[in-house]
Amino acid sequence: MPNIVVVGAGVSGLTTALLLSKNPEYKVTIVAKHMPGDYDIEYTSPWAGANYLPVSNKAGSRWEKDTWPELERLARDIPEAGIHFQDAIIYNRTKDAQATTGQWFNELLSPTPWFKSVVPNFRIIPSAELPSYADSGSVFTSVCINTAVYLPYLIGQCRANGVVLKREVLKHISDAASLHASGSKADVVVNCTGLLASKLGGVMDKDVIPARGQIVVVRNTPGAMFTVSGTDDGDDEVSYIMQRAAGGGTILGGTYQKGSWESQPDPSTAIRIMKRAVELCPALTGGKGIEALSVIRHGVGLRPLREKGVRIETEKVEGVTVVHNYGHGGWGYQGSYGCAEGAKELVDEALKPKAKL
């Protein structure tokens, strides 16, 4: 029976372990420095919104496209996953086309994106219904994930399939091969280390950098999710609102600061985030100012950005077969099932002679 060690317990590691564990032949152990329940600047997944706003172009759409059906199923049929449906309202300002966020949201802002036939109820917003600052807009049914519920849900699903979880801090990716719960050497190691893939021995991927996201979590309820293509407060500031399922609060964002490892929320950035949010959705405070926001907490997460694209590939490192699945930037949840499927295909391929597939 093949032994597999997955390194990482963020959304990428847990989803990959879950899909692998569905094959009863595979014995899966997860090892990670951080687990659900931890809030740490080195651990991105708890900080995410998280919703489904596709950002890949048509050519690279496989990961996000293949993820939608599972997120839709979870929102529809599995209340304990902590995911619900919400309308996503996208406003586009033509002047943001060349800005960092305008580029990042290029496909999202298109009137004919690839995902218009994937998500339900996609439609263009008539100009009479747009706010004065927006040149165009669209709306569709999306989902919002309460990460504080969903990550433990994934753990539960993994454990039900016999996955063992262990706390370990690795210096080198090849060390993972000796950490399988069986005591035997792992046949394959799956690397889901997110941003720390830039610092882990045997990987040291210098293309992986943080894209810092500062957020404010509030109790106020917007009734829908809102995103705008850019802000007038600087190229690395963004404006979005999403209400998490199951009492998870509402996330107000944010920033997209490439290369910044700063872990502490900046107070003046927080004020700008809140001001933009009440302008974007006056219903959030019943038309009042930011003093009417009920703040739960301020936070910072670092998106594991790899500008040349996510790394899903197999590599031999010091004699150990390693399948990589890292570098998801700001779309790790909305691409989680597609990427985990891709990583699982590579594991299946690497184990072909050994497993009865």
Ligand code: FAD
């Ligand atoms: P992580 O969650 O960082 O997990 C990495 C794991 O690897 C951890 O368990 C860590 O301990 C482990 N690890 C690393 N190095 C070692 C080591 N040496 N030894 C042992 N263990 C190690 N995505 C969306 O899809 N939709 C959104 O709406 C969205 N909103 C976001 C908003 C913000 C503010 C932020 C910050 C991110 C957002 N994202 C969103 C992006 C998403 O959060 C990330 O893409 C995703 O969480 C990355 O997950 P990961 O599992 O790859 O990495």
